[in-house]
Amino acid sequence: MDHTPYPAVSVIMPVLDESRHLRTAVERILEQEYPGDVEVVIALGPSKDNTDEIAAALVAETAGTSREVRTVPNPTGRTPAGLNAAIEGSRFPIVVRVDGHGLLTPGYIATAVRLLHEKDAANVGGIMNAEGETEWEKAVAAAMTSRIGVGNAAFHTGGEAAPADTVYLGVFRRKVLEQQGGYNVEFIRAQDWELNYRIRQAGGLIWFTPDLKVTYRPRPSVRALAKQYKDYGRWRRVVTRYHRGSVNLRYLAPPAALLGCAVGLVAGVALTPVAFVLPGGYAAAILLGSVKEGRGLSASARAQLPVALATMHMSWGWGFLTSPRSLANRVIASTAAQHD
Template sequence: MAKKAQALTGVSYVMPVLNEVEHIEAAVDSLTAQDYEGPFEIVLALGPSVDGTNAIIDEMARLDPRIRHIPNELGSTPGGLNAAIRASTHPIVVRVDAHSVLPTNYTRIAVETLERTGADNVGGVMKAQGRTPFERAVAHAYGSPEGLGGTQHHTGGDEGPADTAYLGVFQRDRLVEVGLFDEDIKRGQDWELNRRLRATGGTVWFTPELEVVYRPRSNLRKLIRQFVATGIWRGELARRFGTANSLRYFVPPLAVLGTAVGLILGIIGSVTGINWLAIAYAAPAVYGLFVVAATAVATAQEGLRSGLWYLIVLPCIHFGWGSGFILGFLKLTKNITAQTGR
């Protein structure tokens, strides 16, 4: 057994962390519980948390020498990832999110897939799971066509080459070769990195065998902030790199525009007596029916309390992401900022 362990490739887990007191212990525990028998280290890049996160990490590092932490001086997700990668020592880099919980076989399957396919990056399914009615409503949106589109990274699919991958298990030398993560891109940096890997002849590989539990934001304020920031950066990326492979990203902003314009024109018609403008109410009415129908499905699957939250969660996701996308695509924000994490 010892000989086998020595023959296995070493793995470095890298994770940027900022204000994750609710989730950090579960995330790190899922790494130390992996059934992969090769050597590993956990490198945590710590931002300026104010909720006690860093004290928890200090204690975990004191008890387990495989856990190290370094400062994330930039405070951003790509800055933390790059700092952790530079501080890492093993040939395979496993990106981990502080909101994620890896199944025990994750690393073993990922390394086997890297070696079998010769890929530069391997990723799988982001399986959102909530514990409260609110979180279950958000998790349902993550995995549904009306929420985040029902892509393979949320619902599964056939194994094979992909444009991008959730989290990612990388060949370290290829990460260094393409210049690591772009620190000017605060969200969507994984998509942009995978674009460079593919542009330089590499392969990004999706496998449904890798399924990672993801914990959604725990309240509405955090959810809205997350999706506005994500939308801003997705709009920024669409403007920078074109839209040929991201037409579906325009659906939420178009829905936002259509609904908002319909409401404005309808109100103008009602106030001025221009009756024909009442037809403009059709757009928000159709959207409202769409949300109600989607909520009925969510209620049947998740229960009444989560279903009631879904009536609020789904429009917040659409309008947060859609309005953010418009701001980013039209470059209407001078300073695009986003908190660490997904």
């Protein structure tokens, strides 16, 4: 890493249909109190809204300044391809990943750069600080920051600063990204976890700290949340097949819950009512957990919290269980061909 106190920083953003949040996200970057140079490189996917126009305005407004916004094309619209395009189009020794709907909190860049140096880390990151705007989004945010919703993942629920398997988004040394060949473009989802796994296997340190927070806007509907978590489960299964030995019990909880509920319902109807204890127990756990996690929410958000939790669990479990082996085989074959 550049050994000056404040090495120049490249912020990379893959965006697709982000007109709702893009300007605010970029402004949060430009407002960071960081003495070094900062550039923002936005990888533009084929958006159907006015994301491109907003990006063009940001480019014009910052042209010639020490905090310049630039854009690069990402024709596929896929996140890992956009990230790699932005990395290639950026210049500086520190690379900060931010999403188009992610809002950096004050001091984020300065704290991350300091910790990269102090911990001799390859990647530093913190908490996915979900905050909703609508009542539904607030319910989802509560689910996404609770143990009953996402298990013991520190980047969701917080915890002590320590080495970690992965972190939210991340602040990297460029040389580490170059050594790893960037993100694996075959991973439509779970690309962060997969990259961090490779970094750890190569001996690099992934450092988590609760001092770093990025405000995250949850999906705005049940359907959008279900698709998001189905994709998460689907691609986490691909990761476990691609990197043997990377699975842990947290990843198996949602498919186990889904199977238990399904078996209990079928057996309860066909064999004995006793089997209803499985889906009944799950429902009771969700309702009790919602009472605890719903404190401080409005009545409307509290009422929607069980729906958010069940949607996340069941969709993730369904995606994991139905993820075809052929998808993992395709990823393995494609990645091998790229390295030949």
